[in-house]
Amino acid sequence: MIIACPFCGPRDLSEFTYCGDADNLAARPDPAATDQAAWNAYVYDRTNPAGEHAEIWQHSGGCRKFLRVVRSTVTHEIESAEMVGPKA
């Protein structure tokens, strides 16, 4: 698998670390809230789709930026890889 890092160009999978489901990470509940159901869902529930899946990957062996990668869990084909973070 090759991920095209917007900074470093197309790089091998071995340089990246998987950090989780992008949509899930984006839906982090309000930290001040202690809604157990919402937090439980955030920490443990995953959709596990067969097909397109948005994920956060860190280019840990490269620029260390986090990327939102859309990947097919069936073919491992990568549709897009975009930077997330302050300068996105």
Added chain:
Amino acid sequence: MTSHRRPEGGSAIDRDDTVGFTVDGRQYFGLAGDTLAAALLANGVRVMGRSFKYHRPRGVVAIGVDEPNALFTVTTDGVREPNVRATEIEVFDGLAVESQNRWPSLDNDLMAVNQLGGKALAAGFYYKTFMGPVIGPLKGTRFWMMCEHVIRRAAGLGRPGTARDESRYERINAFCDLLVVGGGLAGLHTALEASEAGKRVIVCELEPRWGGGADGKKESEIRQIVDSLESKPDVTLLNRTTVWGWYDGNTLAATERITDHLRTAPEGAPRHRHWVIRTGHVALATGALERPIVFPGNDRPGVMLADAGHRYAETFGVLPGQHLTVLTNNDSAYQAAAALRHVGANIRAIIDVRPEIGAGAQRLADRAGGALKLGHAVVGTSGAKGLKTISVARYNHQTKSFSGGSEQIETDCLLVSGGWSPVVHLASQAGAQPIWDEALQAFLPPDPDKHWSVHGAAAGDLDFGHDLSPAPAPVFEIRHPGKAFVDFQHDVTADDVRLAHQEGFRSVEHLKRYTTLGMATDQGKTSNIAGLAIMADALKMPIPEVGTTRFRPPYTAASLGAIAAERYGDLFPHRLTPMHDWHTDHGARMYAAGHWERPESYNRTGETVEQAYVCEAKIVRQGVGLVDVSTLGKIDIAGPDAAEFLNRVYTNGFAKLPVNKARYGLMLREDGFAMDDGTTWRLAKNRFLMTTTTANAGKVMSHLELCLDVHWPDLRVHVTSVTDQWAGAAIAGPKSREVLASCVTGTAVDNDALPFMGIVHGTISGVPVMICRLSFSGELAYEVYCGAHHGTHVWEALMTAGKPFAIAPYGLEALGTLRIEKGHVTAAEIDGRTTARDLHLDWMLSSKKPFVGSAMMDREGLTDKSRWTLVGVVSRSGEKLHGGAHVVAGDRDEPGASLGHLTAMAFSPEMNAYVGLALIEDGESRIGQHLYAADPVRSQTHIPIEIVSHHMVDPKGERMHG
């Protein structure tokens, strides 16, 4: 023995270059360009292997990678490479090979008594005899363990050696627009077309020669294309290169064999090269493999695939026999017969299961000569060490019935063709499910997509020439009494497959595992379709409904040496602290802590580690000691929102931490469990230095980065790992302040200038240092940080200044002892399963602000009273405790269930006892209880212990605050 070499023909051989080689020490001669199989055939050798279970003599069946029988062990400089196909070993002067699975010799194998047993080793023998419950003394797994070494010797393949392989191997990454797999005509044309369109092309061919199975008449056409491709800068031609794996993202793996065929390797040349090829598009031109027909006695040496016989004559000028017969269900074998007749072979008979044939086949049959027996089949063979006669009977392939008596035909070679199977292995690896083609009676690759295409015979485009049909009659087995082999290499018979069906195996995957069909080193290249057809017949289902198994890498055995290449030996990364050399110069035993090498203890001559660390710990408690803490993770946190950021990731408050003060902090994970602890120093309003445990430095760094980039992109904070930029030394003990006072300039270090958790900046021996008063040991202690390059200089200055106070360096063991006595936690207790409460760190959980983990930390399960909590443990018998031991209530005879485990142990000089920390169920309420530390597996100890508070020494912390 008569030579089987013809005076003419042989496109691969050099008749002027005779080479000598040995098989089991016996000398043979061949010609340069021969494969071992060709050279042995030319020498009249027919038995080239012994079968796996029954030790039946076996001859060569094929001419390429599909060969199941003729396996040898190549011995080079004492290194043994077993199970190499004779059809792929190129002979050279000095080649030495050993035959396999025979004792004492290939010709006279005493193990062949296995075949007298007949049914004894039928399908499922292993499962039925050895697996499952133990009933009586001679059944089940225990019996297997007893018999294993006998059976393994009798049934098997080649034996690997133990000598170290001194060959050099290489790996290479390659990138192209088009990878062509297969250098036959279809592949070469595809490559040429793409290269002319300006594409970067790699072509891999597993044989030494280009052209694949193409007719000898195409030789000049092949030469021309290869010359043209060689002249193009963006084309890489790799022969002797097998593409054996297709992985995600059009990444393919190939092994190039560079020196195996050479007597002397060129200087510096690797033996094999492992290619990782990333390509835009894959063109499969992998050709098709001829398949045999299953009939009784089909494994006798002399029974060979028709196309293989044809090509031995054409490529190597070797006739596979003197008096040939042919058994076929299709037209292609007629070509082989006519061609062999043309080079001087005597064709005795052509036996075709079909009642009639077309004009093209008829014309070739006339040319081949011999009796043409349509609507006939071979029902048996004879000949002790090779084929002598075949039995032929009239056969109706539609009703599968025989009529009339059988006729004997003398022949030393029976050429068999059961049709052709396109090589779909790679496409199947990539996830493409092959599709059954009724006309060709074969699986074809499905419709390709944008990533790959398929060309030539691999696509089912089987062109045997004018007037010949590629479609065979659907005959896979001629069922008649006698042992008829489906899988030669694993000795699986047609009856084994039927037995598996009778015993209830329905799925083809189960059939494979039960009979071991197709599971040998050839991965069923010759046997898969026949096995499937027999299974389909037993199930009374059409073949495509029974399905085919999915092929997995590798297509042929891959060289592990090449995959590892230069990556062997001690490749574990070692991180050394700036003071590393000082430690080793002063008798430190170094210890691997993660990637780091740290001093375990500084041993004087004759001293054990325990004696050394106990002495070091005493020195710290009574005088002063110095320890290297450079391995702690260090993260620079800077920016206007740095304090707010720390407030969110730590459980306790950091917003109000004054400049030049440090604070002990605890981090949780999102799920509420403890993640890491450490001190963070406020160096300026917007700048902090965070320290983490050595073990979790990387994890904490990634966690902070994720929080900043993904959760809080609005926070103006930068985090930078500075672990390697700072050298750190902790000076600890009641006399530590006096030592500092004598060597630090530019700042006072007394209690007012440098209170507990205070930070000062000064110099030691001319080097700027940062000193924070904090304690892991529980004593009055300071951490002294300086630039990494000055680490040893400052360390030595501290040692010199400490000399009047009898300072001594201490290692990890003493550090561990001191922290255990104090009940301070490390990664052994923050093990991913413990909460802040479990570790008595709940005083650090702020209720005034949310932080990572705050919403989840109070879940029911995490506040349960019965959770394992941190306690101290003291050995009551004076016996040494063992980390990892279970804490149990009962004595050795009736220990009871585990209540938890010891996370750390040491001999405490303060308490003059072996002590430890433990995580045990409802720990608080057990303080004062007498229990046992049980380690029944490793040390067989069962030690009486008392549960105590984890604060074993100076519980009020008076020493470090003093």
